[in-house]
Amino acid sequence: MMTEYIVISLINPILILVLGMVMKFYPPNRINKSIGFRTKSSMADHDSWTYAQKTWANHLLTTGLILLLISGLQVYLVWKFFQEQMWYIVFGVLFLQLLTLLIPYLLTKRKVDTFKVREKEAFYKKINEDSKKP
DSSP, rough: OHHHHHHHHHHHHHHHHHHHHHHSSSSSSSSOOOSSOOOTTOOOOOOOHHHHHHHHHHHHHHHHHHHHHHHHHHHHHHHHHHHHHHHHHHHHHHHHHHHTHHHHHHHHHHHHTTTHHHHHHHHHHHHHHHHHHO
C-alpha cells in the first residue's frame, strides 16, 4: 500500500523531469504543430521557436526538481506521521502537482511573448550607442 502511494506521489515530478531533459537535449529544431512549446508567438519565426524550446526545457527541469523534492518530503512525512490520511493527501498533492504545470507554461509564454520586443530594444540600443561614438 505504501509502495503505490510512493509511486503515485513521485510519478508526476519524474515525468516532468524526463520531459524537461528530452526537450533540453533533443529539442524540435523545426517549427511544427505536434511537438514542442507551441504558441502563436513561439511559432512566429525560427528564433522565437528556438528560444521557446530552450526556455520551456529549463522551466520544466526547475519545476520537476522542485516538485520531486517537495513530493519526497511529503512521502517521508506521510510514512512517518500521517499513514491514516495517506490517500487524502495523495489526491491533494496530485492536484497541486498538476496545477503546478501551469507555472512553467505561463513563465515560458511570457518570456517568448516579450522575446521579440527585447530583441528589438537591444538592436535599437546598440544602434544608438554606435551612432553616439565619434
